[in-house]
Amino acid sequence: xxxxxxxxxxxxxxMLGLGTVGTEVARRLISEWHLLTARAGGTxxxxxxxxxxxxxxxxxxxxxNVRVSDNAASVVDxxxxxxxxxxxxxxxxxTGLIDRALAAGKxxxxxxxxxxxxxxxxxxxxxxxxxxxxxxxxxVGGGLPVVSLLRDSLRGDRISSIDAIINxxxxxxxxxxxxxxxxxxxxxxxxxxxxxxxxxAGADVDGWDAAQKLVIMSxxxxxxxxxxxxxxxxxxxxxxRIDLGYTGQLGYAVKLVAHAERRxxxxxxxxxxxxxxxxxxxxxxVNGANNAVLLASDLAQxxxxxxxxxxxxxxxxxxxxxxxxxxxxxxxxxxxxxxRTALILDTEEYxxxxxxxxxxxxxxxxxxxxxxxxxxxxxxVDDAVDKPPVDGPAPQLLVLTGxxxxxxxxxxxxxxxxxAVVREVACALDRISP
Amino acid sequence: xxxxxxxxxxxxxxMLGLGTVGTEVARRLISEWHLLTARAGGTxxxxxxxxxxxxxxxxxxxxxNVRVSDNAASVVDxxxxxxxxxxxxxxxxxTGLIDRALAAGKxxxxxxxxxxxxxxxxxxxxxxxxxxxxxxxxxVGGGLPVVSLLRDSLRGDRISSIDAIINxxxxxxxxxxxxxxxxxxxxxxxxxxxxxxxxxAGADVDGWDAAQKLVIMSxxxxxxxxxxxxxxxxxxxxxxRIDLGYTGQLGYAVKLVAHAERRxxxxxxxxxxxxxxxxxxxxxxVNGANNAVLLASDLAQxxxxxxxxxxxxxxxxxxxxxxxxxxxxxxxxxxxxxxRTALILDTEEYxxxxxxxxxxxxxxxxxxxxxxxxxxxxxxVDDAVDKPPVDGPAPQLLVLTGxxxxxxxxxxxxxxxxxAVVREVACALDRISP
Numbered sequence: 006x007x008x009x010x011x012x013x014x015x016x017x018x019x020m021l022g023l024g025t026v027g028t029e030v031a032r033r034l035i036s037e038w039h040l041l042t043a044r045a046g047g048t049x050x051x052x053x054x055x056x057x058x059x060x061x062x063x064x065x066x067x068x069x070n071v072r073v074s075d076n077a078a079s080v081v082d083x084x085x086x087x088x089x090x091x092x093x094x095x096x097x098x099x100t101g102l103i104d105r106a107l108a109a110g111k112x113x114x115x116x117x118x119x120x121x122x123x124x125x126x127x128x129x130x131x132x133x134x135x136x137x138x139x140x141x142x143x144x145v146g147g148g149l150p151v152v153s154l155l156r157d158s159l160r161g162d163r164i165s166s167i168d169a170i171i172n173x174x175x176x177x178x179x180x181x182x183x184x185x186x187x188x189x190x191x192x193x194x195x196x197x198x199x200x201x202x203x204x205x206a207g208a209d210v211d212g213w214d215a216a217q218k219l220v221i222m223s224x225x226x227x228x229x230x231x232x233x234x235x236x237x238x239x240x241x242x243x244x245x246r247i248d249l250g251y252t253g254q255l256g257y258a259v260k261l262v263a264h265a266e267r268r269x270x271x272x273x274x275x276x277x278x279x280x281x282x283x284x285x286x287x288x289x290x291v292n293g294a295n296n297a298v299l300l301a302s303d304l305a306q307x308x309x310x311x312x313x314x315x316x317x318x319x320x321x322x323x324x325x326x327x328x329x330x331x332x333x334x335x336x337x338x339x340x341x342x343x344x345r346t347a348l349i350l351d352t353e354e355y356x357x358x359x360x361x362x363x364x365x366x367x368x369x370x371x372x373x374x375x376x377x378x379x380x381x382x383x384x385x386v387d388d389a390v391d392k393p394p395v396d397g398p399a400p401q402l403l404v405l406t407g408x409x410x411x412x413x414x415x416x417x418x419x420x421x422x423x424x425a426v427v428r429e430v431a432c433a434l435d436r437i438s439p
Numbered sequence: 440x441x442x443x444x445x446x447x448x449x450x451x452x453x454m455l456g457l458g459t460v461g462t463e464v465a466r467r468l469i470s471e472w473h474l475l476t477a478r479a480g481g482t483x484x485x486x487x488x489x490x491x492x493x494x495x496x497x498x499x500x501x502x503x504n505v506r507v508s509d510n511a512a513s514v515v516d517x518x519x520x521x522x523x524x525x526x527x528x529x530x531x532x533x534t535g536l537i538d539r540a541l542a543a544g545k546x547x548x549x550x551x552x553x554x555x556x557x558x559x560x561x562x563x564x565x566x567x568x569x570x571x572x573x574x575x576x577x578x579v580g581g582g583l584p585v586v587s588l589l590r591d592s593l594r595g596d597r598i599s600s601i602d603a604i605i606n607x608x609x610x611x612x613x614x615x616x617x618x619x620x621x622x623x624x625x626x627x628x629x630x631x632x633x634x635x636x637x638x639x640a641g642a643d644v645d646g647w648d649a650a651q652k653l654v655i656m657s658x659x660x661x662x663x664x665x666x667x668x669x670x671x672x673x674x675x676x677x678x679x680r681i682d683l684g685y686t687g688q689l690g691y692a693v694k695l696v697a698h699a700e701r702r703x704x705x706x707x708x709x710x711x712x713x714x715x716x717x718x719x720x721x722x723x724x725v726n727g728a729n730n731a732v733l734l735a736s737d738l739a740q741x742x743x744x745x746x747x748x749x750x751x752x753x754x755x756x757x758x759x760x761x762x763x764x765x766x767x768x769x770x771x772x773x774x775x776x777x778x779r780t781a782l783i784l785d786t787e788e789y790x791x792x793x794x795x796x797x798x799x800x801x802x803x804x805x806x807x808x809x810x811x812x813x814x815x816x817x818x819x820v821d822d823a824v825d826k827p828p829v830d831g832p833a834p835q836l837l838v839l840t841g842x843x844x845x846x847x848x849x850x851x852x853x854x855x856x857x858x859a860v861v862r863e864v865a866c867a868l869d870r871i872s873p
Contacts, residue, residue: 033595033738043662044594142592148739150592157591158576158584160478161467161759228477287724287745304467304756305582309745311721322738325595333594334768 014048016332019086020055021077021102022093023064026116026143029321030090031055031066034328041325045332050088056080081106088331090324091115092143100124107137112335114327116143116320122217122233125224126344138335140327145218146171146296148319149312150326154300155225162302164226167265171218173294173315174209175241175261177201179279180292183249183258189241201294201315212240212261212277219263219275222298227267229347236275237352244279247395248432251403252360255390257281258289259434266355274350281360283439352411358387359406359414362432363421364399371426372402378424382417384409387438399428408438448482450766453520454489455511455536456527457498460550460577463755464524465489465500468762475759479766484522490514515540522765524758525549526577534558541571546769548761550577550754556651556667559658560778572769574761579652580605580730582753583746584760588734589659596736598660601699605652607728607749608636608643609675609695613713614726617683617692623675635728635749646674646695646711653697653709656732661701663781670709671786678713681829682866685837686794689824691715692723693868700789708784715794717873786845792821793840793848796866797855798833805860806836812858816851818843821872833862842872 018034020027034041034052042049055068056077074080081089081102089106091113093099100120106113107128115121121128121144132139142152146169155164170176174196181192193210196202208214216236223231241261249259262280267273282289287309291297296314301307313319365371372389379386385407392401406414414433421427452468454461468475468486476483489502490511508514515523515536523540525547527533534554540547541562549555555562555578566573576586580603589598604610608630615626627644630636642648650670658665675695683693696714701707716723721743725731730748735741747753799805806823813820819841826835840848848867855861 029738037595040597041595148742150588150742153587153592154584157764158587158760159756160763161471161475162756163474290721290724302756304463304752304759306747306753307745308582308584309743311741311743311745313740318738319740322593322596322736325738326592329594330591 015051016048016088017053017083017086018050018088018090018328019053019080019083020090020092021080021099022091023055023057024092024094025317026320026324027055027092028064028066029317030092030324031068031071033321033325035067041329045329048332050328050332053085054080054083077102078105081111082109086111088112088114088328090328091117092324096120096123103128104131107131107135107139110135110137112138112140112331114140114324114331116141116324118144118214118217118221122220125221126230138331140331142327143320143323145221146298147173147312147314147316148322149296149298149310149314150323151222151298151310152225154298154308154310155222159300159302159305159308162304164300164302165267166301167219167222167226167263167298168288169219169222169263169296169298170260170288170291171263171296171298171314172209172215172261173296174202174206175215176291176295177293179241179249179259179261182244182246183253186246186250188246189244210240210242212238215261215263215277219265219277223265223273223275224344226265226300227273227347228344229271229273230344231273231275231347235347235349236277238276239278241279245432248360248362248434251362251392252281255388255403255405256284257360257436260288260291262288268350271345272348272350274352274355276352278435281434281436283437285439286437353415355411356408357411357414358408358436358438360432360434360436361404361406361418361430363402363404363427364397364429364431365402366426366428367398367400368426374424374426375402375404375421378420379404379406379417382420383413384417401431405436449485450482450522451487451517451520452484452522452524452762453487453514453517454524454526455514455533456525457489457491458526458528459751460754460758461489461526462498462500463751464526464758465502467755467759469501475763479763482766484762484766487519488514488517511536512539515545516543520545522546522548522762524762525551526758530554530557537562538565541565541569541573544569544571546572546574546765548574548758548765550575550758552578552648552651552655556654559655560664572765574765575655576761577754577757579655580732581607581746581748581750582756583730583732583744583748584757585656585732585744586659588732588742588744589656593734593736593739593742596738598734598736599701600735601653601656601660601697601732602722603653603656603697603730603732604694604722604725605697605730605732605748606643606649606695607730608640609649610725610729611635611727613675613683613693613695616678616680617687620680620684622680623678644674644676646672649695649697649711653699653711657699657707657709658778660699660734661707662778663705663707664778665707665709665781669781669783670711672710673712675713679866682794682796682868685796685826686715689822689837689839690718691794691870694722694725696722702784705779706782706784708786708789710786712869715868715870717871719873720871787849789845790842791845791848792842792870792872794866794868794870795838795840795852795864797836797838797861798831798863798865799836800860800862801832801834802860808858808860809836809838809855812854813838813840813851816854817847818851835865839870
């Protein structure tokens, strides 16, 4: 199957990195060249070279017609290579190599969300200036064609909001905490053991991975200049399994929800927060390694896209799709329209509903004083549920707060914290009301 | 807002038809030309002419810079028009006008599923022969970019199956029958009154509209030559509200599910049937006018796409997106690869599970004889539930049959029908087992 295709029309592909994703991409390019040639309208994308750290490593791939090098720049510079596939990860040397390929007028296909989140607009301009190409479907949502949906479909729509579960690692952890009642540490260790989380899962747990993807999506959706610093980001690190259990009993699943919302033309709010999602919501059933993106727009109204958001095969699906599309559409990528300056709206001004768990004193009036304090501070109460003590003698009170600005919520929580009848505000989460 | 754009680069658009969809498309082209110009990389698609049946009709549109004609051919032939948008519906004169535009090397954007289902491959070849373009995102699934997902994304994947709720009218009817307990006739009349069903909803109720869309999707997914005659189609016309109630009690929602499945390279089975969908299935929650498409493929694994499948605005979203994409990608549409001949697999050979409602005699052994007959004929029984009589004295028995070939099911139902203890096989539906 690895024989060179007989087609006279070939286009050389060089790959930087041969890890989980790269191996799947290489396998498809080598063994399915006939399929890809048909899809590319008769031109064959031929894998000519790969750059790896260790050229002596044994690999489960037939690379006999592929040059294997430990010099990534030589792969980029190879005149027989027109498409450079960057699947090495990390910001350097990846960014420099992408720059080098674009400067040479080559087409770059990358799965690197960190690079695109940090440097995407600059790289896109560089691609346009050098008549090169930049494709990054694999940077967001693995096998979900999110970039294509935002960039190529809905061309006539004004998108107003995005809601997404876009980090598979945290979704695996939260699903397991809810379903099995285990701690975050145990769920993380289990996800690492099963290959759903990397050894260093810090950026996943902290919400920054989701924030990078949210920024990439929001730029495409709103055509605004945005960086991860524009996002209000809270990770899942502080979550206690007890709250996944309690919210579950109340009909909610806690998810790390990435949300972007436009007001008017240039004002936007971006946030990533653990959020209690009600059973009636389309994101409720998105479990484990699945990802989902919901868009609201003026003509199409709502569009949802779901699928497997991580892993070698699903990410390779996006990379290979980009390679074929780059062949089919060479020379026709639209000029990037200059992104407008965004007005970042203060997250404090946004309406939210909440889930709050309090440890209170064992007195008759404690419950009443808490609910009175919330009412006094302008926070509606949708429900209040008593729970027995855990880890100590204090009874617990769960409050589902109704919709009010986050600033109002925050001030009310400070007030609760200062009440003599409240021992601790043990948890406060955003909640989507059903 | 309707002033002519100042951009030097314009591309003329002519529209055939100005109904619900056409009006929304015209409104967007006229009032949002600035947005569309940016999305199209600097070229403005300008609406120059529309063909309508009655030129004297008052319309809620500012058409002062648009030629309004009752001669559709003159719009197609207009040398100032490069993109012909066909939103008139019906097979003729639409097909002839599309042919005429393609023969002149123009780009055609159509929302016409009947034309694409019947003549798509021939028209696509004509477009290639004349260096013209053919775009039909709006022919399937309204605001859901299904065609783009199948044609432009997943370029490196082998798609193995499609499951879809792709007819909004029947989904509105079935949702209402289940939720309100009304008859099919009442639900249809209500859908017509609320604009969710056309006056002649025959093709919707009979399943042919869904079959047309399934054929269009299957051609793109599998690259096989297919027609609606290749599909096994059962509509919802025979459904009794009582079965929507009973299946609901058992945790199922009856949906008109369109299913395509490939075995090996060229063998395929297409079917459209009312199907009891369990609560755990992703199609269960797709209600009302919503559509959803689930794909299974080898790399991406599963991809789901959902949204509003019908109506003027959501269909206009797809038409306008096609217009802008046609401008951006002019000259780069891939050559159609010659579709392979399909081997249509006999629906009888496919495994299905079922829901069966029987009216039986009021005797002690009736239930036992029914279950014994199913076992003797090789049909597993997952569950059997007694129900009191309706419309007569006969008690009822609901049987959830387990997975077996359809032929085995059918023979077993014939046997049941011949049993003395069975008065009537009142309903037999496909069922997806949870």
